[in-house]
Structure formats: C-alpha cells, structure tokens
Amino acid sequence: MIVKPFSQKIDPEKVFEIQNFQYQERLLMSDTIGAGTTRLGRVAVSNIGHFFCQKITGTFTSLAIAGDTGFDYLSGQLVDGAGNRKLYNDRIPFSLWLTPGRRRSTAGGTAGNSLFLPIEFEYLFTANSEIQLDVANTSDAANQYEICFHGIRIISDMVVRNRISNSGNGAQVRRSAYQPNRRG
Amino acid sequence: MGEFGKLDLQKEVNPFFIYKRLLLNSPTVYFLYQIDYGFWYVMRKIHIRYPEIDVTGAVFGPRLSVELYQRGGNQWPQNVPIPVDLFCTPGMSGVTIDGAARMTAVPVKNAKLQNIIYPFRDNFELYVSGQNLVTPTDIDIMIIGFMVPVESQYQWEGSFNNG
Secondary structure (H helix, E strand, O other), rough: OOOOOOOOOHHHHHHOOOOOHHEEEEEEEEEOOOOEEEEEEEEEEOOOOEEEEEEEEEEOOEEEEEEEEEEEOEEOOOOOOOOOEOEEEEOEEEEHHHEEEOEEEEOOOOOOOOOOOOOOEEEEOOOOEEEEEEEOOOOOOOOOEEEEEEEEEEOOOHHHOOOOOOOOOOHHHHHHHHHHHHOO | OOOHOOOOOOOOOOOEEEEEEOOOOOOOEEEEOOOOOOOOEEEEEEEEEOOOEEEOOOOOOOOEEEEEEEEOOOOEEEOEEEEHHHHHHEOOOOEOOOOOOEEEOOOOOOOOOEEEOOOOEEEEEEEEEEEOOOOOOOOEEEEEEEEEEEEEOOOOOOOOOOO
C-alpha cells in the first residue's frame, strides 16, 4: 500500500522499518538550585541506544527573596558525561541560550514567553552516557529550570539483536535491519 | 587547504558555545577568543545583550555596534560597525541591570545566521563601539558554533615555524 499525503510517496513498510531503529525523542532535565549554590544536573542517555541531539529548549525561574525580579540568576555549562567534554567555554547565563527562557514563578512576576526558535545543538551523546549541566545560582532564593533536549534515538546493535530474537517475524526484521539497501 | 589542514568530517563535530562578559571601559572593547588546535570553528549565530535601563529606572539609551574581523583571511565582513540589534538577539530591548551587574532575563529570539569559518589557531575577534564610557557598563556576548576537526595536526609538522 502506498500513501500519498502530500506530493511525496510514503511506503509504510519502509517507514516502520526506519522507526524501529531510529525515532524522534526528547530528554528532559529539570532541577532546583539552592540559593547561592552550584549543582550538577544530570540526565541519563540510557542503554537502549545513542542520542543524537539536534535542538535545545528550556525555561527557568528568576526568583529572589524580594520576589520574582526577572533577573538572570542561573547560568550553566553543558558537559558530555562520556569523557567529560565541555561543550561551552564557561557557564553561560540561561537566558542567552534557552527559549522560551524565563517563566513566571509561583511568586508572581511578569508573564514569561512562548517558545520561539529552539537553539541549534547537534551532538551525538553515546549510549550509557550522561548529559550533564553544571549550574550556578547567584540568587538569594532557590530557582528551578527545565531543559528539553530534542533529537533522534539511534538504537544500538545489542537492542536490535534482542528485538530480532524476541520478534515473531524475525527473518523479516533481520533482513530490513542489516540489508536495507537491497530492498526494492 | 594547505597549511590550515583538511577538514575531517568523519571525526566528531561538536557544538561549542563561547561566552564572555565585557566591561565597556574604553571607546572600543575587544572580544577575542583563540580557536583550539586541531579544529576549525564554524560560527553560526551571535547572541548579545546589554542594558538600556538601570535599576533606578534611568534610561541609558545606548546604541552599541559591533564589527567582526576575520584575522586569518584579513577580512572585515561589514562596511561600518553594525548596531547590535540588527543581526543579534536579544539586544537591549527591555534589559535592565541590577546592583550586582545581573541583567534581565529577556528571551532570545532569532539571530541572523553568520556561517563564518575560522581556521584553527585563528582568533575570533569582535569589536564593540558606541558607548559613552559612562553607561552601559557591561555587555554579554555568546557565540553559537561548531568545532570541526581537521585531518592532520599541521602545527606539529613545522609548517608554522615551530618545528
């Protein structure tokens, strides 16, 4: 069966073949940083496969004892946990690299913004590694953040083998996984 | 590619964001960053912000401009210094500064794509001008870009007079 939603042919069999082994995924990192402290935020990439990050979005609060002031208290440096590779030269204030950025907190303050343009960040985090964020809070109150990493999950060979062995239609999955170019 | 080396796209290209806060204490201030050995740097976008209002409500109304300089190619990719908010985000709109020199967390929107390539050991150079030496006092500059590895480490082969 061929479906033509737009001007492009889509072959469901081939689409499902691809989706079995790579698909869109989002990883969320959220944390609360105490007043005047630093803290390492972590999110596990897990062992099912590599994670090819493409975009970053995020929000954070701007709380102080005086209330929601709207100032930029949080800054962070992103690190690839595998090999401890630093991906920024320094801690960077959150509002310079996160969209939608600051949001209204429970203490009030002015309204935040809606999502505008996700920040481009193309990097392959390997399976079993961690995405780490070294965050500092210069406020006299605790602040929260949530950062979403948008990307593609690339299933590892080990998971593929397990899926094949657990599949009722193993021969077909095996052929599509390892000889994708030979199919018509 | 000669002495700058051939790009090796089989190795891992990694994003690298560069941030600095500059103190505006001279008619022109310089943002300099030397690119690492073994990598080219593809600069994609520039995010810059500086305050237009201080905590007392006084309006600075500054009009800061920036110039890029590609030292490796001796190129100035603009005719005159360009006002920040014409190609960077978030600029100065709604940015205030508090007593501890923290700026308002205004959102970043869309910056103009630059796509300027700096070979390894080149300096990323950006000049800021237009202030009156009284206000504003600080400017935040962040560069979004990628480190691209080169195939050979030419700097160890003597072609740069170091062998």
